[in-house]
Structures are given as C-alpha cells and as structure tokens.
Amino acid sequence: xxxxxxxxxxxxxxxxxxxxxxxxxxxxxxxxxxxxxxxxxxxxxxxxxxxxxxxxxxxxxxxxxxxxxxxxxxxxxxxxxxxxxxxxxxxxxxxxxxxxxxxxxxxxxxxxxxxxxxxxxxxxxxxxxxxxxxxxxxxxxxxxxxxxxxxxxxxxxxxxxxxxxxxxxxxxxxxxxxxxxxxxxxxxxxxxxxxxxxxxxxxxxxxxxxxxxxxxxxxxxxxxxxxxxxxxxxxxxxxxxxxxxxxxxxxxxxxxxxxxxxxxxxxxxxxxxxxxxxxxxxxxxxxxxxxxxxxxxxxxxxxxxxxxxxxxxxxxxxxxxxxxxxxxxxxxxxxxxxxxxxxxxxxxxxxxxxxxxxx
Numbered sequence: 001x002x003x004x005x006x007x008x009x010x011x012x013x014x015x016x017x018x019x020x021x022x023x024x025x026x027x028x029x030x031x032x033x034x035x036x037x038x039x040x041x042x043x044x045x046x047x048x049x050x051x052x053x054x055x056x057x058x059x060x061x062x063x064x065x066x067x068x069x070x071x072x073x074x075x076x077x078x079x080x081x082x083x084x085x086x087x088x089x090x091x092x093x094x095x096x097x098x099x100x101x102x103x104x105x106x107x108x109x110x111x112x113x114x115x116x117x118x119x120x121x122x123x124x125x126x127x128x129x130x131x132x133x134x135x136x137x138x139x140x141x142x143x144x145x146x147x148x149x150x151x152x153x154x155x156x157x158x159x160x161x162x163x164x165x166x167x168x169x170x171x172x173x174x175x176x177x178x179x180x181x182x183x184x185x186x187x188x189x190x191x192x193x194x195x196x197x198x199x200x201x202x203x204x205x206x207x208x209x210x211x212x213x214x215x216x217x218x219x220x221x222x223x224x225x226x227x228x229x230x231x232x233x234x235x236x237x238x239x240x241x242x243x244x245x246x247x248x249x250x251x252x253x254x255x256x257x258x259x260x261x262x263x264x265x266x267x268x269x270x271x272x273x274x275x276x277x278x279x280x281x282x283x284x285x286x287x288x289x290x291x292x293x294x295x296x297x298x299x300x301x302x303x304x305x306x307x308x309x310x311x312x313x314x315x316x317x318x319x320x321x322x323x324x325x326x327x328x329x330x331x332x333x334x335x336x337x338x339x340x341x342x343x344x345x346x347x348x349x350x351x352x353x354x355x356x357x358x359x
Contacts, residue, residue: 015328071101073102078129092163103172129152193207227298227302245289249289298327326342
C-alpha cells in the first residue's frame with residue numbers, strides 16, 4: 001500500500017500554543033509554509049474551513065503559485081455554495097494547479113459555527129444534503145453533456161460539464177465525520193475516509209464500519225489518520241515537551257476565559273472517550289491536549305523520538321491506514337522537522353516491511 005503524508009497550511013502563524021496576531025492573512029507565512037511543506041516531502045496540505053477565515057480556494061491558488069508539486073486538500077462544507085458552482089470552482093483549481101486539487105467534504109458538526117454562515121439545518125439533515133451534494137459534484141465532473149437534477153435540496157436543469165478536472169475521472173474525495181449518518185454517506189462517496197488520531201482499538205472498530213458501508217455499494221475506501229506528532233532527541237525529552245505544550249494550552253485558555261464545552265460532534269466525543277482512559281495509550285498516543293481543549297479538532301499526538309513515532313505510524317499502517325495528516329503545535333518549525341526525520345523514516349520503515357512481507 002502506498003503511503004501519503006498531508007500537512008495543514010494556515011493563513012497565519014497560530015496554534016493552540018501560539019495566539020494569532022492581528023494580521024488575518026499573512027501572505028509571507030502562507031508562501032513560506034507551502035514551500036517548506038513541499039521541501040519536507042508532504043504530498044498535500046489541508047486547507048481548513050473556518051467561518052471567520054479567508055477563502056480556501058484563493059488561499060490554495062496563491063500557495064500553489066509558489067510551489068510546483070505540493071497538492072492542496074481543500075475543506076469544503078456543502079450548503080453554502082451551489083454544487084454546480086462548487087464543481088466548476090474545484091475543477092478550475094485543479095486546472096490552475098496542474099492537477100493538484102482534492103476536496104475534503106465536511107458536513108459540519110458545530111451548529112454554532114454553521115449558523116455563522118447561515119446554515120440552520122440540523123445535523124442529520126446536513127448529511128442528507130451532503131449525500132445529494134457530492135452526488136451532484138461527481139456527476140458534473142464525470143458525465144458528458146448537460147446535467148439535470150431534481151432532489152430534496154437542489155434542483156437545476158442543463159448544468160454545464162465543460163469545466164473538467166485535470167485528474168481523471170475527477171479529483172479525489174476525502175470525507176470526515178464519525179456519526180452513523182456520516183459513515184453511510186462516506187460509504188457511498190468517499191475515496192479516503194479521514195479519522196482523528198484514535199487508539200488502535202477505535203481505529204479497527206471505525207474502519208470496519210466504514211468498510212462495511214462501502215461494501216454495500218461495491219466500493220473500497222482508503223483511510224487517513226490525523227495526529228500532532230511531538231518529537232525530541234530522546235523519549236523523556238519528548239514527553240517533557242508534551243507536558244509543556246499541555247500547560248501552555250491550559251494557561252492560554254484560562255487567560256482567554258475559555259471553559260469546557262460539550263463537544264458538538266461524534267469525532268470529538270470519541271477522542272474524549274479515549275482521553276478518559278488516560279493520557280498515554282497504546283504506548284505513544286497522548287491525549288493531554290485533547291483533554292485540555294475539549295477535543296476541538298485534531299488534538300491527539302504520538303510522542304517520542306522520530307524513530308519511535310515512525311514505528312507507531314507503521315502500526316497504524318498495519319491496520320490499513322495509508323494516509324497520515326500530521327501537523328505540529330509549532331506549525332512551520334514542526335513541518336520542517338517532520339521533513340528532516342519523521343517522513344523519510346516512516347517511508348523507509350514501511351518500504352522495508354512491505355519488501356519483507358513479499359519475500
């Protein structure tokens with residue numbers, strides 16, 4: 001199985017341990033990060049969706065203009081842009097970047113954030129809308145001639161299929177969401193199903209459910225897993241750094257008056273369920289930051305030396321994970337360090353294990 005590494009590009013320097021400055025869109029940072037990720041050997045970078053952030057299509061196009069090979073995985077929430085227009089926008093981005101675009105479909109798990117962009121649909125209905133939305137995208141990207149559609153959420157006639165993707169038959173579709181409704185949609189549409197960083201047991205359980213959902217439609221799905229690797233020259237130093245990160249998060253959240261909030265999505269609840277079992281699980285999985293933040297987003301880590309973390313990634317690869325979405329709490333510096341050590345080590349270990357298994 002091939003392995004893919006995805007980073008995450010931000011529109012400015014910020015993380016759970018680095019409060020953002022007043023500059024909303026830092027062009028120099030975007031350029032430097034994109035070039036650093038490409039030099040580090042990342043295959044793609046995720047461009048997140050934020051109700052208070054810059055437009056991801058334009059950010060991706062700008063970053064792509066400063067790179068040659070790096071791919072862009074653009075998070076997209078169905079419901080705010082008509083699917084016919086979204087299909088043209090993604091195909092255009094694929095053309096502009098020379099075949100480097102992909103879509104990460106996120107139906108939206110936070111009612112408060114959805115409402116900021118005017119979405120009032122309840123969660124299960126959002127997944128029903130997503131199902132129809134992605135079905136339309138796939139039709140427009142792959143069919144020839146005008147497309148007609150009459151569904152519950154969208155109705156149109158004669159939609160153009162002229163704007164084609166460079167990648168054939170279409171750009172890759174990544175999909176996130178851990179609820180039953182999300183898994184059903186993933187089984188119908190996802191090329192890659194994305195999990196947050198969970199225990200081995202949780203990964204086995206969730207991937208089995210997604211595989212079963214895909215089999216109902218005669219499909220196969222690849223899997224992506226997200227982590228925040230914390231590296232240091234020795235294991236003790238790595239765990240000490242993890243503790244420093246946790247204390248920094250706690251201090252900054254207290255200063256900002258941010259308290260605990262019941263998670264709005266199933267993915268966060270799964271991370272907190274793991275955290276309830278302890279901060280250190282499966283030897284290298286660290287849940288301290290997830291617990292400190294209420295598991296808002298991808299907040300679990302693998303902790304250790306670069307070799308130890310690479311070995312831990314290989315264990316997940318053995319469970320069928322072929323894509324790793326990794327980003328650090330020091331985003332730019334960590335991306336550079338991953339390129340020096342973690343990415344090449346992991347690729348080499350997996351190549352060695354694959355060769356040995358074939359002998």
